[in-house]
Amino acid sequence: MKRKLFALMSSTAFLFVLTVAAVDAQVASGGNYSLRQSVVGNGGGTSTGGNYSVQGTAGQAAAGTNMYSGTYVALNGFWNNLLAPTAASARIEGRVLDSEGNSLRNIAVILTGTPLTTPRIVKTNSFGNYVFEDVEVGQTYVISISSKKYGFGQPSRVISLQENVSDIVFQSGWEN
Numbered sequence: 536m537k538r539k540l541f542a543l544m545s546s547t548a549f550l551f552v553l554t555v556a557a558v559d560a561q562v563a564s565g566g567n568y569s570l571r572q573s574v575v576g577n578g579g580g581t582s583t584g585g586n587y588s589v590q591g592t593a594g595q596a597a598a599g600t601n602m603y604s605g606t607y608v609a610l611n612g613f614w615n616n617l618l619a620p621t622a623a624s625a626r627i628e629g630r631v632l633d634s635e636g637n638s639l640r641n642i643a644v645i646l647t648g649t650p651l652t653t654p655r656i657v658k659t660n661s662f663g664n665y666v667f668e669d670v671e672v673g674q675t676y677v678i679s680i681s682s683k684k685y686g687f688g689q690p691s692r693v694i695s696l697q698e699n700v701s702d703i704v705f706q707s708g709w710e711n
Contacts, residue, residue: 625696627667629703631659631680638663639685639707648676672696680705 627646631639644665646655659665670676679691685707692703 623672624669625672625699626701627670627676627678627694627696627699627703628701629665629678629705630663631665632663632704632706633685634707634709636706639682642685643681644705645679645681646670646676647679648674650674651676670696672698678703682707684711685709686711 629644631642631644633639638659638661640659640661640663642659642663642665644657644659644667646657646667650671655667657665657667673696675693675695677691677693680687681690686709687705688708690705694700694703
């Protein structure tokens with residue numbers, strides 16, 4: 536019985552691997568362009584087509600950092616998203632203080648980022664605390680502060696959210 540179960544599971548896994556391997560990696564096409572996912576695995580060189588070219592080097596990593604230039608991005612890494620986890624959420628929280636370290640209430644704190652269609656705005660409570668709930672992890676966000684009465688030397692912070700963040704403090708440098 537155990538052998539039959541093992542054989543069934545092995546053949547199912549083998550068929551799954553064959554199915555995944557047969558999937559075409561084309562991402563987008565239309566007009567005069569076609570985007571495909573590929574890896575420069577060895578030897579490097581230049582790939583050109585139309586108005587674009589990609590230059591690779593021998594031993595270019597198949598996984599690693601992304602390359603940015605102007606409005607274009609080249610993503611390194613593994614592109615098989617069949618087993619990708621669902622988007623989790625986290626909290627972003629912190630405080631807003633005056634130049635002497637006292638809490639500032641009713642100050643607008645703004646959260647922007649790629650996954651948000653509109654900015655999220657919260658106001659600080661009487662203790663100067665603010666909280667953004669249910670923020671998608673794995674994304675980059677900008678947290679900004681807006682006040683007509685107080686000036687901040689660093690009015691914005693950029694974070695790459697991986698888990699709950701609870702220590703983003705904005706401290707006023709001056710009062711208008």
